[in-house]
Amino acid sequence: MRLLFDPIVTSCGHTVCLRCLLCYFDEVPCCPLCREPLADLLENRKFITTRLTEELLRRYLPDALSDRKRIHEEELAALPNVTRNIPIFLETIAFPSIICPIYVSEFQYHVLITKCQEVGATRFAMCSPFENPGVGACGSLLEIKEHRIVPDGNPVVDTIGILRFRVLSYHHKNGLNTADLEHIEDKKA
Template sequence: MEPVPRRMLGCPLCLRLLREPVTAACGHSVCSRCLRAARGCPGCLEPLGEELPGNRVNVLANGLLQKWFPEEGQPSAVTECSQGPISHSHQNLSLEATECLQKGQVPLTWDDCSEKYLIFQTMASDATSKLSEERESISDSDEDNVSYSCPCSRSVPPELLSISDFECSVCARLLFEPVTTPCGHTFCKKCVERCMDYRPCCPLCKEDLRKASFANLTKDVPIFVCTMAFPGISCPLHIFEPRYRLMMRRCLETGTKTFGMCIYDGGKIFADFGCMLKIEESENLPDGRSLVSTVGGRRFKVLRRGHKDGYNAADVEYLEDKQVTGVELTDLCHLHSRVYAQARNWFDHLPSILQRRIHTQHGPIPDQEGNVQASPDGPQWCWWLLAVLPMDPSLQMILLSSTSLHQRLTHLQRVLHYLVQNQIL
């Protein structure tokens, strides 16, 4: 007998048995009624339901709960008719019942492949203080005054357990890395990705999924190994390799329109740091090639390298500039103004033909920002300057990976001074 994992069947907001569970984009499930009052997921604090059109009920999870606990999920007649207070004889699946679940008093048998038994995401171990208001508002609502009959020590009847309940309808195998679509259906992650390669719709109900994003933007991020890219700076691409044609098609059809760009690194295939790119326009040519217009997004650090159907992929974490205050902020603002003026002066003294080329490829130099710490990547004009200056890629990589705006400005100041002193254009 294998116990039900911690809070697997309970809503982390109302601490009761999941009722009409909705799986949010982050992968955690809550009751549909709780979703209306919550602002963030108690497990990861991400917004709940914003990427789920209509907040559809998770068909698989809801079906299993109704099958295993048909009585516990039904509201009492007293509550339905609103004829007075809830009877104390009815036992709520609240904190006491949740404790029973946590202590493993609801055993669940499973024959094999238990490591792949991942139907529900693990719920939060404790409610966060940021969500206390949501929980209080739910507790005060009439809908929350629903009584349940829950003998917590009862096991799930063995005859109600069936491997077919946990099979993917695409591959007919046990669900592995299950993903719930916005329409509420659950499939293996690889299966739904393969299906969307053929047709961007749900394999069961055929609902259009082009606006849904199944790719976690920090996990298995597609990596284009080519050139250096910078935040906020345009990066036109000519796509002709079959692997990258597949990657671009997936990015467009799944709705992410986002991938990572890294330069080549012989020892590691691609560099440890890169920049996300957002597809703005894509023009398909008759021979299968495409011209793709992209713009730089967040910087990232590579945590793990991998492959996906021929192209590179990686787990990443995003970089943010360190915030400074007081005297450090004052000094940073002064340095920012000096280097911007220096960059303007350098550009204005370039030959007109070079100015036109830079303007055509990268646009005009961005204006100086009033708040130098408004963006996690710092002022955009710094990245514009870094893209147009004749610098060694190794130095560009140092500045791309730096989380200190002061350090980047200092390096740019030295480079500009060197170029002017040596009349290098």
């Protein structure tokens, strides 16, 4: 119910904020305005940017848009414990707003999932293994949506990407990899 920020158009023709729609998708895979099913949009993640809307906001509401951008940055900065000592998978690349099921078979990642459950953490980081830990590797912060055990006894963790990060420092202690992260905001073309 605020000024549009990163506006996109849904397949049913409504203009909404990209991040608001992604948050809404966490609960219901449909348009927040008309309730039209958007499973196809959720699946293929091909969002249509509304350049005209962005230009109109810049031209006619520059102060309100500046305030909205400031509020967005403050909200990102206020996310609790997002950037320090985050458990990290060094396996593959994940992307923001993409569903990522993870089959956990290695012992160190069993430890990571167990520790997340013990402390009630619902987020961890994931990026490709890197040769020189802590030097600029990039990845995505993931949020755990569901956790289940498959017949072979290993867990499958259903996650979704939240935001991109750069690794500032890397730590390994008691079989658990953690990292200090810096959020990366995507630049528009």
